[in-house]
Amino acid sequence: MKQSKLLIPTLREVPNNAEARNLQLLLRAGFIRQVSGGVYAYLPLAMRVLKKMNAIIEEEFEKIGAVEIKMPTLLPLSLLEKTGLTSSDEKAYNFKNRTGKNFILGSTYEELISELIGDEVSSYKRLPLTLFQIETKYRNDKRSRFGLLRSYEFIMSDAYSFHATEKSLDEMYRAYQKAFSRIFERLGVKVKSLLGDSQIDEQTDALEYMALSESGDKVGCFSTGSDYAADLQAATSAFTSKKSHESLKEIEKVTFDQQKNLEEAAVALDIPLQKTIKTQLYIADDQPILILVRADQKVNELKVKKYLQVQRLNAADETKVETYFKSAPTYLGPIGVSIDCPIYADLQVQDLANALTGANEENTYLQNINPERDLQVEYYADFRLVKEGDVSPDNSGTLELKKGVEVGRMVKVGTYFSERLKTSVLDENGQHIPVQMGYYELGISRLLATVAEQNSDQEGINWPAEVAPFDLHIVQTNMEDETQTKLTNTVEKMMIEAGYQVLVDDRLERGGVKFADADLIGCPVRITVGNQADEGTVSIKFKQTQATIEVKQEELISTLDILLNSES
Structure with missing residues (x-):
């Protein structure tokens, strides 16, 4: 694909209002643009990355039996009020249609999905069933922060599983844990799993997945002496009563x-x-x-x-x-x-x-x-927030507090929604039983920002191979040199036929500008067609390691195959 035909508005300087590292990287590389505070447009390069991320999620979810659906953006407030969780939510965008009916813009779908299952599934024989969607969601926060890490409009994958028994729910919960691990690995993002808070019931299991980041708005608590890790809201510490033996004085x-x-x-x-x-x-x-x-x-x-x-x-x-x-x-x-x-x-x-x-x-x-x-x-x-230095609840080490961003979470919801929405199925004895439910979410726009932030250097982004917008970035240093143009066209055709996704910088810009833009964009491999074009020689640079090598045109494919396989 020719770079001159794409909208890639790179920036030489960091915008004054872009404090978060992820926002600086994505703005400078021309992946996104801010339309309003907390609202962003995803430009062609970002869309290519997002499509690859979505494909990975879809593939891993389908491996465990999840099927994709699409739910509406407009949700009737009357349905959500049945559970009491969302009716007074200040973070929801509330409005009325022409007839005066109340709606909100979708941010959570537990109620709607639960009611759908209640209407369409009547027997335990049709369970388990797991559904997922990848959609834009909306949150009316007091203010947006940290770029894509906390915005008013965001992309999220939300999955729901339905079961007749707790055992079946447990099995799917573990399957999603494995799926999440594979997804994070393929995306090239490092996360930590923490005990989370379901915000529903004290006994409900919940896991959160946090990527450590100074731009994050979450705090994780980690034991210095064990594997204990928990979200700040869910964290506890060891309590040993130390009753004072002072003489009691008068008030x-x-x-x-x-x-x-x-x-x-x-x-x-x-x-x-x-x-x-x-x-x-x-x-x-x-x-x-x-x-x-x-x-x-x-x-x-x-x-x-x-x-x-x-x-x-x-x-x-x-x-x-x-x-x-x-x-x-x-x-x-x-x-x-x-x-x-x-x-x-x-x-x-x-x-x-x-x-x-x-x-x-x-x-x-x-x-x-x-x-x-x-x-x-x-x-x-225990009504207090834990503090740095508190004794870990397992009495092994003390707690350390670290900032991060929540990129995923899963909750064993159990029968919370089914009991309130009367979602039940007939069991093998013909008796009505409430449906067990699990909830699993991934913040895709947050993951986009996190992958960029974790895989970057001073020059720009270093996209992992599976989600890079293009596999190869070919840079022709002099567009007026016919020999370079001929070799560039030949190399482009070779690479496409070999199965690579190729971006060609065909702009009438100086070589230094092209190299700087290529570093910002961050494709895994840059192929430079320059002064040695008359000898049929090109230069290869691997973005992640900064290693460079010069090869003949006819050796290019075999060399890349060997070196890319060794890197992976």
């Missing part, structure tokens, strides 16, 4: 002349943060609750939500705090709570003695709070 009220938050008050009173109680008000469904953690810790809202088994958990804003407690959030405390507001506390809080907390009065705190004596706590549980 004292402390008032400051000026505003101080809990941390500042602790410093002023020479109290370590480990002896403070931070109080946060949440609305769990419609019930106000208080969550207590130490001031050096953060609340893990997902743990709270799952522990309480509520569908919605929202941090109360300043207005709600003042409505319930007649106090600013800064001075919120758990003493003297008179309204119907249950208190839940992190495990570490119960070990405190003579702690500092808010007094529900402006500029005022209470010293010498002792949980067993002074607080009416409903339950103590």
